[in-house]
Amino acid sequence: MRRDGAGPIAMLAVLGILMTVGGCGAGASPAQDTPILLVIKSEGARDGFVRSDGFVRVVGNGPAVGDLDAARRGLGLRMFYSFSLREIPADAVILSVTLRVFQEGRLGRPFASLGELRVDHVNPGDSLDPADYAGNTLEANIGSLFREFVLSYASLSVDASVGRDRHEGRVRSWFRLGFPRDSNLDGGNDALLLNDGENSRRSHKLPLLEVIYRRP
Ligand SMILES: [Ca+2]
Numbered sequence: 001m002r003r004d005g006a007g008p009i010a011m012l013a014v015l016g017i018l019m020t021v022g023g024c025g026a027g028a029s030p031a032q033d034t035p036i037l038l039v040i041k042s043e044g045a046r047d048g049f050v051r052s053d054g055f056v057r058v059v060g061n062g063p064a065v066g067d068l069d070a071a072r073r074g075l076g077l078r079m080f081y082s083f084s085l086r087e088i089p090a091d092a093v094i095l096s097v098t099l100r101v102f103q104e105g106r107l108g109r110p111f112a113s114l115g116e117l118r119v120d121h122v123n124p125g126d127s128l129d130p131a132d133y134a135g136n137t138l139e140a141n142i143g144s145l146f147r148e149f150v151l152s153y154a155s156l157s158v159d160a161s162v163g164r165d166r167h168e169g170r171v172r173s174w175f176r177l178g179f180p181r182d183s184n185l186d187g188g189n190d191a192l193l194l195n196d197g198e199n200s201r202r203s204h205k206l207p208l209l210e211v212i213y214r215r216p
């Protein structure tokens with residue numbers, strides 16, 4: 001299964017297609033325990049960014065994470081992704097869940113200035129609001145997605161977060177991407193450019209949740 005590219009997986013996500021992987025040996029018919037890969041793209045109408053001054057944007061406008069010191073010294077920016085869990089069958093036995101995000105570009109030196117990019121498991125509810133910049137956290141820092149700039153996808157295992165959302169009856173999983181420092185107060189922007197569910201960067205490298213499960 002391809003892990004380092006985006007094209008085929010992203011296309012499957014857009015089409016909402018299930019794809020089987022691994023499982024049976026040659027000549028065998030698919031068994032109940034054959035792993036099934038479900039690729040879910042972040043919901044464009046819900047994902048977006050929140051700034052430390054309370055500005056919220058869920059449609060385009062340059063998805064990114066980092067600081068916007070050039071606009072206003074100390075202004076921070078965090079990115080949110082939202083994945084519907086409705087396509088996962090209720091009786092699915094989850095084998096793994098992976099968050100995949102593509103780095104589209106950068107402004108300044110985000111990693112040297114702000115640290116490594118962390119992911120929080122959050123619960124903003126149906127939509128983003130200013131309080132989500134730092135609040136509504138279910139678990140802070142579930143892992144680091146990026147430590148340096150590379151024009152590629154990076155992956156983070158989010159099994160426990162999605163398992164918790166399902167167990168507690170939530171219909172979507174939300175993740176917040178942010179640096180440990182809001183800003184390095186240098187007057188220059190230091191930000192990592194990302195894509196969103198609307199494909200605002202036009203790269204078709206969509207933020208994805210890859211769920212591998214089997215039927216009971
Ligand atoms: Ca959006």
Ligand SMILES: [Ca+2]
Pocket residue numbers: 067068069108113183184185186187188189190
């Ligand atoms: Ca800066």
